[in-house]
Each structure stands twice: as structure tokens, then as C-alpha cells.
Ligand SMILES: [Ca+2]
């Protein structure tokens with residue numbers, strides 16, 4: 001306020017009222033001006049302002065209506081292109097004032113409302129970055145332009161040291177990436193993301209597992225998602241029944257005899273060590289065919305003699321499961 005006709009040196013009461021509410025009262029010297037800055041963020045809108053000075057032999061009052069407004073914020077930011085990763089740009093928000101919201105437009109079709117975003121551009125080009133800062137006093141926008149060259153647009157690839165398959169031992173799987181970067185993986189069947197487990201060293205696969213992994217290079221290019229399925233089977237196949245049953249009598253002289261296993265089988269290293277012996281004569285019986293169908297091993301012999309005892313015998317390793325676990329020694333007896 002500007003004061004007139006006051007005696008130099010007078011001390012008076014300087015008061016400010018907004019809508020008749022006293023918001024400021026100080027002792028002030030009778031200099032030409034007294035000043036108080038109203039915090040407009042607390043008083044947006046139309047108000048009745050009263051200022052007064054009262055001291056010595058004089059007093060001064062000013063009374064008026066005015067519209068108090070928030071000032072619009074001032075948009076400002078800096079940006080920094082990573083010197084070794086030419087598409088990686090860090091933005092720093094430096095806007096000032098009364099701010100409710102902010103929005104970045106990176107000029108490549110993507111936006112962000114983070115305060116200090118990190119953004120990867122996917123190709124070379126000139127981009128205009130727009131920062132809009134909005135508050136009760138309005139919005140302001142600041143533009144800056146960057147030109148990016150040498151952007152890495154090549155996607156990485158990744159490989160696993162062990163292929164999908166059926167194994168009878170714990171597998172140790174190493175993952176590798178075609179260029180500097182990071183590999184993320186899951187073992188629960190979910191698609192890996194950058195919040196998944198980060199690959200830091202060989203992965204032990206002790207049980208049947210689906211391993212999915214994906215590489216990300218330093219420029220934020222993603223490889224495809226790779227999937228490996230490891231079936232870990234450490235259990236040897238077991239015999240669950242024979243035909244005929246052990247110690248059966250009156251069995252056919254011509255029908256094949258068979259072992260039924262707990263799982264599907266293949267021929268093993270001792271496949272030739274399967275025998276059928278006539279215990280009455282003490283002689284081996286000629287085997288004319290050995291056949292595997294899923295989990296059953298059929299043994300066909302020449303015609304057997306009537307009323308004799310036979311032993312069917314398979315040596316350990318004659319058969320194995322698909323993981324390579326060997327079957328054990330097994331035999332049974334029957335009589336024709
Ligand atoms: Ca790359």
C-alpha cells in the first residue's frame with residue numbers, strides 16, 4: 001500500500017484482510033510502501049481485500065474487490081541421451097509452480113505421466129518431446145527436439161545349452177544371449193517379463209519343468225519367448241503283471257508270453273539276454289520274435305512241449321524306459 005501524509009518515523013499497524021478475515025498484521029514503519037504477498041493458492045477466486053495502516057496521527061484504509069488467481073506452472077525439463085546406448089533417454093522434470101498433473105509426449109507415439117521417465121526409442125529419427133504441466137492456474141507446454149542416430153534395432157536371440165527332452169538325471173541348463181543384455185526366465189509355465197527371475201547362472205532342473213526365457217538387449221529390444229520342456233524321469237520301469245501269471249499251469253503251447261510294465265519301454269543294451277528255458281529238459285527254447293507295444297514286451301517261442309515247466313527270464317537292462325532308466329532282472333514260471 002502507498003501511504004500519504006504520514007510523519008516520517010511513525011510506527012503503525014499494517015493489516016491485511018481478505019473477506020473481513022485478518023490474515024496479516026505487523027508493525028510497520030511509515031515508509032512509503034508496505035507490502036504483503038497474498039498466497040494465492042489459498043484464495044483462488046473473487047475476494048474483498050482490505051489493507052490498512054494506522055499509526056501516529058494518521059491512518060489509511062484501502063478496500064477493493066479483486067480476482068486472485070493461481071499462476072500457471074512453468075514447464076521445464078532436461079534430457080540426457082545415454083552415451084553408450086543411443087536410444088536410451090533420461091528425462092528430468094524441472095517444472096515449477098502449482099502443479100497437479102504432468103504429461104510427457106515422447107514424439108514417437110508414446111506418452112508417460114511419470115515424473116522422471118526413462119524412455120527407449122526404437123529407431124533413428126528426430127523427435128519432438130512435449131512436456132505439459134498443469135495446475136490450478138492452467139497448463140504450459142515446453143517442447144524440445146532430439147535427433148537419434150545409431151539406434152540398435154537388432155533383436156537379441158537366446159539359447160539353452162540343453163534341448164527339450166526326456167532325461168533320467170537332473171539337468172543343468174545354461175542360457176546365453178547373442179549380445180550384451182539380460183535374460184529373464186520362468187519355470188512355472190508363465191511368459192517371462194522383466195519382473196521375472198533374472199538369469200545369473202546355470203539353472204538346475206531336477207524335476208519335470210517347462211522353462212521359458214526371453215532376452216532383452218541394452219537398447220530394450222526383446223527376443224522371442226523360447227520354451228524348453230524337460231521331462232525328468234528317474235524311476236525305472238517296473239513289472240506290473242505277466243501273461244501267463246507266475247506259476248500258472250495249463251498255459252498255451254503256442255501263444256506268446258509277455259511282461260507288462262509300469263510305463264512305455266524300449267529295447268535296452270541287454271535286449272538279446274531274454275530267454276525262455278524248459279526246466280524239464282534244461283534247454284533254452286528258441287525265441288522267434290520279441291516285440292514291444294507301448295508298455296508290453298511280447299516273447300514268441302517255437303511250439304512248447306505239453307505239461308512242462310518253463311522259466312521266462314529278462315536280464316537287467318534288456319529294456320529301458322524313454323528316459324533311459326533300465327529295467328531290473330525279472331522272471332516268472334509257468335507250465336503248459
Ligand atoms: Ca540389439
Ligand SMILES: [Ca+2]
Pocket residue numbers: 233234235236237263321323325
Ligand atoms: Ca520311468
